[in-house]
Amino acid sequence: MGNVGVVTDSAGDLSLGQLMEHDIRVVPLKVRFSDKEYVDVVELDASSFWELMKHSSDLPQTSAPSIGEFEAAFREMAEGGKESIICITLSQDLSATYQSAVAAAKNVASLIEVDVIDSRFVSLAEGYLALKAAELAANNRSLPEIHSHIMELIPNISVFGTLDTLENLKKGGRIGAAQALLGSLLSFKPVIEVKDGAVLPESRQRTRSKALDYLLSKISESESYSWIGVMQAEAPETESFVEKVRQRTKMSDVFVTTIGPIIGTHAGIRTLGLTLVRNIH
Known part of the structure; x- marks a missing residue:
């Protein structure tokens, strides 16, 4: 266990x-169903969330951690012996989480150095960066070394996903109503990309199977990957899709x-996504 602590959001x-x-x-972060609020990960895991979603007619609301919650975590790690902290958050274009962490870091600056990095991503791309930071910290790498490596990784990550519906993104204000209506009327299966911190439309496919094939095609056969992750939201095709990823990349892990x-909350059930990390060298 190294001297650099690693913090991330959920x-x-x-x-x-x-x-x-x-x-x-x-x-x-927190998620609220009607009048009931849950602390993500701690009080509500992924499988329990999807059970609640199946029985909820309204879209739940999500909220960022407070400055005080980040500050408490930073202070506790300092008191536990950490000499510095690297904190990796989801894109600041999609949440106030990064701003809360930055403000908290300033509040504890006299106690411990906290380096807050906006991952520019969401989901497993952010999770991967936290895992990589933890691996480097466990190997006693310094804060500047970890920062440098994470910043080098970010432009070499791509995130794509196919959604079963645009309805959640529309309700959550992440895309315009016109885009959602068009996709619905024409029965398109949207493919999105997380790029430069934002969720962007990447393609529209006529059927679910074509959308999944298109997603696979984003794995370039001319590229070399150091890490690949699949994100799924109760998608029935997950097992077969993962096997196709293994076959296409010749990567068993x-x-x-x-x-x-x-x-x-925003992507919706049956979403299936890819996180691709290209080899840097």
């Missing part, structure tokens, strides 16, 4: 067990995770 779609295993401190409340 939008990276890592389970509580995975976070604990890698000594990553999570400062969770594909990281698979269930999309949790923060991303799942």
